[in-house]
Amino acid sequence: MDLTLDDVLDDAVQRLAKAARNRRCAMHTPVVGTADGDLRMMVLREASDDLATLRFHTDLRSPKAASIGDEALVSVLAYDPEARVQLRMRGRGRIEHSGPAADAAWSRTSPSSRRCYLAETGPGGALEAAGSAIPDGLSHRSPTIAETLPGRCNFAVLLIELRSLDWLRLDHAGGTRARFVRPDAGAPWQGQWIAP
Numbered sequence: 001m002d003l004t005l006d007d008v009l010d011d012a013v014q015r016l017a018k019a020a021r022n023r024r025c026a027m028h029t030p031v032v033g034t035a036d037g038d039l040r041m042m043v044l045r046e047a048s049d050d051l052a053t054l055r056f057h058t059d060l061r062s063p064k065a066a067s068i069g070d071e072a073l074v075s076v077l078a079y080d081p082e083a084r085v086q087l088r089m090r091g092r093g094r095i096e097h098s099g100p101a102a103d104a105a106w107s108r109t110s111p112s113s114r115r116c117y118l119a120e121t122g123p124g125g126a127l128e129a130a131g132s133a134i135p136d137g138l139s140h141r142s143p144t145i146a147e148t149l150p151g152r153c154n155f156a157v158l159l160i161e162l163r164s165l166d167w168l169r170l171d172h173a174g175g176t177r178a179r180f181v182r183p184d185a186g187a188p189w190q191g192q193w194i195a196p
């Protein structure tokens with residue numbers, strides 16, 4: 001049966017949803033790009049059913065949190081080497097430090113994952129010596145829930161409302177590629193086959 005644009009969109013939705021749940025998926029850690037030209041890997045925490053929103057977690061003190069702020073163009077690149085599928089996405093990113101999304105994400109974050117938000121120096125800050133800046137007593141054990149609470153002020157979510165999605169699958173016949181766009185996160189995706 002011929003591949004349809006709906007099949008392709010569904011593939012992207014399923015692939016990202018699975019990657020958010022499963023740390024063994026290559027797309028679990030896509031590359032996130034900011035308008036200043038910087039790139040970094042981040043753990044994909046959630047991809048909504050219609051691909052309206054991607055959710056990531058980050059440290060409010062990190063340079064990307066400042067450069068994204070309330071709204072900025074953000075790109076996301078993911079590749080699944082087994083399926084040979086590349087996803088290139090763009091959207092409006094925003095950092096939320098307080099409010100329901102950040103509170104819910106923090107409450108679902110395990111103590112061991114919360115530990116990095118306890119670092120005394122934020123990401124990119126200078127250190128006297130090599131190390132994590134996590135307090136000495138916690139660098140080799142998971143903190144208790146109570147011990148993680150001071151880290152909440154450093155925790156934020158990055159929410160990306162996707163506006164474009166480029167799907168490319170490599171194969172021996174030359175590959176297949178489709179692009180989907182929409183003017184805002186509430187509008188339906190408009191798809192188009194394009195040359196790989």
Ligand SMILES: Cc1cc2nc3c(=O)[nH]c(=O)nc-3n(C[C@H](O)[C@H](O)[C@H](O)COP(=O)(O)O)c2cc1C
Nearest residue numbers: 029040041042043057058059062063064065123124
């Ligand atoms: C596999 C992997 C996963 C990462 N996941 C995250 C993440 O979920 N959130 C995050 O803020 N940084 C994550 N990082 C660290 C970032 O790549 C980056 O070094 C850090 O966020 C520095 O902040 P900046 O991009 O604002 O300079 C991850 C790095 C690697 C290698």
